[in-house]
Structure formats: C-alpha cells, structure tokens
Amino acid sequence: MAMDIKPSLLSSLVALLFLLFAQSSNATNKIVEVNKICNITVNPSLCSKILNSKPGGTNRADLITLANYTIGVVRSNVTNTISLIKFLIRNSTNSDAKNHYQLCLTHFDEEGALHEVDYAEKMLKAKDYQGVNVAASGVKTVVDGCVFGDSPTDPVFPDHSSLPKYAEYVKQVADIITAISNYLMGIYK
Numbered sequence: 001m002a003m004d005i006k007p008s009l010l011s012s013l014v015a016l017l018f019l020l021f022a023q024s025s026n027a028t029n030k031i032v033e034v035n036k037i038c039n040i041t042v043n044p045s046l047c048s049k050i051l052n053s054k055p056g057g058t059n060r061a062d063l064i065t066l067a068n069y070t071i072g073v074v075r076s077n078v079t080n081t082i083s084l085i086k087f088l089i090r091n092s093t094n095s096d097a098k099n100h101y102q103l104c105l106t107h108f109d110e111e112g113a114l115h116e117v118d119y120a121e122k123m124l125k126a127k128d129y130q131g132v133n134v135a136a137s138g139v140k141t142v143v144d145g146c147v148f149g150d151s152p153t154d155p156v157f158p159d160h161s162s163l164p165k166y167a168e169y170v171k172q173v174a175d176i177i178t179a180i181s182n183y184l185m186g187i188y189k
C-alpha cells in the first residue's frame with residue numbers, strides 16, 4: 001500500500017513545488033492594499049488621496065499599475081513646478097533670486113527631476129524595481145538640491161515663493177514611488 005502512495009505523493013509534491021516556484025517568479029506584482037503602501041510613506045494621507053484617485057479605482061490594482069500611475073502624477077507635478085520656476089525667473093528683479101531659480105530649473109528639467117522620472121518609467125518597464133527605487137530617490141535628491149543647495153555648506157536661499165511648497169509636494173509623491181518599489185522588491189510584503 002505504502003509503495004503505491006509514495007510515487008503519487010512525490011508527484012504531487014513536485015507539482016506543488018513547481019506551482020510555488022511559478023508563483024514566486026510573479027510574486028512581485030502583487031495586489032497590495034493602498035493603506036499598507038501609504039503607511040510606509042512620509043505623508044500617508046496624501047498617498048491615499050493620490051492612489052485612490054486612480055481612474056478605475058484601486059481596489060484591485062497591482063503594484064506595477066500603481067507605480068505607473070504615480071510616475072504619471074509626479075511627472076505632471078514636476079512639469080507644473082517647471083512652469084512656476086520659469087515664471088519666477090521672469091518675475092525676479094533681483095539677481096540672487098534669478099540665479100537661485102535658474103539653478104532650480106536645472107534641478108527640475110530634463111537634466112534633473114524630469115530625467116529621473118523618465119528613468120523610473122524605463123526601469124519599471126524593464127522590471128528593474130531597484131532601478132525604480134533609485135530613480136525615486138534621485139527625484140528627492142535633485143529637488144532638495146534646489147531648495148537647500150547641492151552641498152550642506154551652501155547657504156539656503158530665503159525663498160518666499162510657492163516653490164518650496166511645490167518642491168515638497170513633488171518629494172512626497174516621489175516617496176509613494178519609493179514605497180511601491182519597496183513592495184515590488186519584496187522588502188515589504
């Protein structure tokens with residue numbers, strides 16, 4: 001009797017292992033609750049607001065769809081910030097201010113944040129989730145470079161425009177991409 005059971009047991013074990021293996025290779029693009037993703041961001045309520053505003057609802061959205069959506073949001077926010085900076089450059093009468101905004105433009109345009117956003121999208125397409133994570137950090141770093149200067153010894157420009165608020169918003173949206181990429185990489189489950 002036992003001799004008869006064993007081979008079938010073995011084959012079902014093999015089938016089970018195969019199934020588990022096949023699933024684990026696809027386990028990265030899971031459906032994860034929005035609350036769980038937003039819980040690990042710097043601004044959970046903004047994160048929920050953004051992810052829940054995805055057209056079609058988020059109840060069944062997978063991580064890749066959410067990442068792609070958020071990359072689109074941050075691109076739009078970076079683009080808005082670039083328009084604001086261009087206005088501030090035009091509107092500045094003082095050369096310190098003009099220089100500051102000119103420097104900020106290079107931190108947000110195709111050499112800066114916009115480049116990092118495109119890179120994030122490219123990495124997502126390539127299923128390189130660590131690359132997505134690096135690009136999201138890149139966005140936060142270049143944005144900080146505009147607001148606080150590129151080096152800790154740089155004096156912080158006393159900016160009374162809306163730019164610091166826009167910059168903070170971009171960073172908080174980029175942080176949602178960081179959170180999603182942490183789930184895609186399996187750092188959080």
Ligand SMILES: *[C@@H]1O[C@H](CO)[C@@H](O)[C@H](O)[C@H]1NC(C)=O
Pocket residue numbers: 035036039
């Ligand atoms: C949210 O994060 C806190 C720690 O920061 C943790 O204690 C809590 O369990 C988390 N909640 C969810 C839903 O993940």
Ligand SMILES: *[C@@H]1O[C@H](CO)[C@@H](O)[C@H](O)[C@H]1NC(C)=O
Pocket residue numbers: 064065068069072
């Ligand atoms: C990502 O979003 C863009 C629109 O922003 C869409 O054209 C593209 O198909 C999406 N890709 C994935 C993998 O969802």
Ligand SMILES: *[C@@H]1O[C@H](CO)[C@@H](O)[C@H](O)[C@H]1NC(C)=O
Pocket residue numbers: 072073074076077080166169
């Ligand atoms: C960020 O982009 C989203 C999507 O286009 C838009 O709804 C939101 O108003 C933008 N927020 C800012 C502060 O630019």
Ligand SMILES: *[C@@H]1O[C@H](CO)[C@@H](O)[C@H](O)[C@H]1NC(C)=O
Pocket residue numbers: 091092093161
């Ligand atoms: C534009 O520049 C003028 C003169 O410096 C200033 O009073 C005004 O607040 C600026 N507008 C904005 C929106 O920053």
